[in-house]
Amino acid sequence: MARRDLTGAVDFGYLESYAAGDLDVVQEVLELFRQQAALWAPLLAPGQEGWPDAVHTIKGTARGIGAGALAQACEAAETHGEGCLPAVRDALDAALSDVAAYVHELMLRSLKTPPAR
Template identity: 70%
Template sequence: MARRDLTGAVDFAYLESFAAGDAQVVDEVLALFREQAAIWSSMLNPASEGWRDAVHTVKGAARGVGAFALGDACEAAEVEGSGKLGGVHDALDAALADVAAYAHERALQSLKTPR
């Protein structure tokens, strides 16, 4: 998996700009996003009492990292109800796949770039 595998689910240029080009900040933010996604996934279930809170939290985090389609899917679930949670899961999976491809590409570049 590498940059060529990006689907556009995350706008990394937005995130890089927001982090003022600080690659370490970008890496830290994406690591937190991935860790939190594991927690969110179990909460994004209509049987979970806190699914609405989880959707709201994911929406903000998604928009913060540039995963705008995920943010929009969360907003749809907030407005239209738990029937939209499948779209949230799909968008979260796409965002996480893009984050993994981006991180993999950065790891490859670090092997090629002299320090």
């Protein structure tokens, strides 16, 4: 698959391999990641009481999809504190952008591929 518009924030090869090439599973996992991000992202601001839980949860989901830079940013925030939250937000935005581009590409690909009979 062509990987245009991807920054490398997510290693989709890792995720595809982990899902044994089942793109339906990959899409489901990525949708869960997007839902998690939507729930936790509002807490990624200095002064938000729940930011440590948000960072920890996002770190786990990032590792699950192959978003290494995001997982590292979360780990830095866990270690060094809320001053690292802007880097977490930036890494989350990059991962979400890559996920959107990847899912879009899958949708385009499905339009070009005739259904199996």
